[in-house]
Amino acid sequence: MKNNIDNIIEFLHGSNDFVVTSHVSPDGDNIGSTLGMYYSLKKLGKNVYYVLDDSAPLNLNFLVDGVKILKSSEFEQKDYSIIALDCGDKSRICLSDDIRDSAKTIICIDHHASNDAYGDLNYIDANASSTCELVYNLLVEFKNIKGLDLIDENIATALYTGLVTDTGNFAYSSTHPSSFEMAKELLLKGAKRDMIIQQVFQSNPYNYYKLLGEALNTLDIIDGKVASISITKEMLKNNTISFNDVDGITSYTRDIQGVEVGILLKEKKENEVKVSLRSKNYVDVSQIAQSFNGGGHVRAAGCTIYDSVENAKKKVLEAVLKTI
Structure with a gap:
């Protein structure tokens, strides 16, 4: 019902x-x-x-x-x-x-x-x-x-x-x-x-910005339309910040001129990576997430991939580039 x-x-x-x-x-x-x-x-x-x-x-x-x-x-x-x-x-x-x-x-x-x-x-x-x-x-x-x-x-x-x-x-x-x-x-x-x-929106801890600086060093832009950032469990540990406290970094992947799809890969533990997907105009990221047994909305979705961060990134990028 x-x-x-x-x-x-x-x-x-x-x-x-x-x-x-x-x-x-x-x-x-x-x-x-x-x-x-x-x-x-x-x-x-x-x-x-x-x-x-x-x-x-x-x-x-x-x-x-x-x-x-x-x-x-x-x-x-x-x-x-x-x-x-x-x-x-x-x-x-x-x-x-x-x-x-x-x-x-x-x-x-x-x-x-x-x-x-x-x-x-x-x-x-x-x-x-x-x-x-x-x-x-x-x-x-x-x-x-x-x-x-x-x-x-x-x-x-x-x-x-x-x-x-x-x-x-x-x-x-x-x-x-x-x-x-x-x-x-x-x-x-x-x-x-x-x-x-x-x-x-205005009370992020200092360690959040330390992690952000490190995370931005992983920023990768493909064909000017797809951007990704990766956060490993070691980065979280080194900056003394929780897995649940860094989702705001996702927007940094999307908010780049010309980028249609932003991807944040966040390692929870070995071979378990949470993937957050964002789009601006025309890509339905919920369909991409669903292909990895995830879900969400047209402009914001997510999934979990049970693999290394590097392999998860390759898999998601392949799926996103097919859509683009």
Whole structure:
């Protein structure tokens, strides 16, 4: 069942025990949408558990400060439903297979075009700017149906964070008039815009820039249209910075005159490389990512390649150059 918001609202209203979660390698939309749902269910008096087997990046710690986030090994409930937010693939839900497979119901709320509607209940819109926009739409409709206005300052701040990160602070093509309307309403609800901008975009640690300098030395431009940067686990270790804290470097590959596709290769461990893909105008990078069992959006996608950084780069470049 896909995009029946009313059925999801009735399920949320009539059930009591929930796990909220998202995808591996958390980002702003991941954390923002999950927290928006978490706080909303708390306000409804539900038993809700935030389970995520990963850590938030440093620039998003301000959102999760004080929130109890469980690892799968710490979760002991037996009767629950899962709400998977911003997760385009069932296999990327960031908790144990046992917890996922034991859920009574899975609700999927997501905006990835590659999503195959794996939930028992689904709200999927690939045209939405962010999953936070879908959560916002759900809460607006909840108010219309149930007469309860759940959006407060905490929820507004969480949803605004996901909105601005997934739209590149309203610069990406995913930004629509509805995005600005949502932003206005969240600001009226008390979203802490200045704090969000400072924490997310203006608070990179010194070590980030040390790593950036080293990473830029790997910058490779092919045919003037494709650019790549590689980050090894040794580079992360030498600069004392976390794997989850350097995704912002991806934009440096795309933001070069004449470049259509940017590629960031980030080594997590030996023979495991996360690949982030970005495009400007005409290349659908989600199709490239899907060829490596990944996914995402037309202009922003990713995948994991289980090989060396050098071999992963060769494979991805071959696929991108065929598309170009």
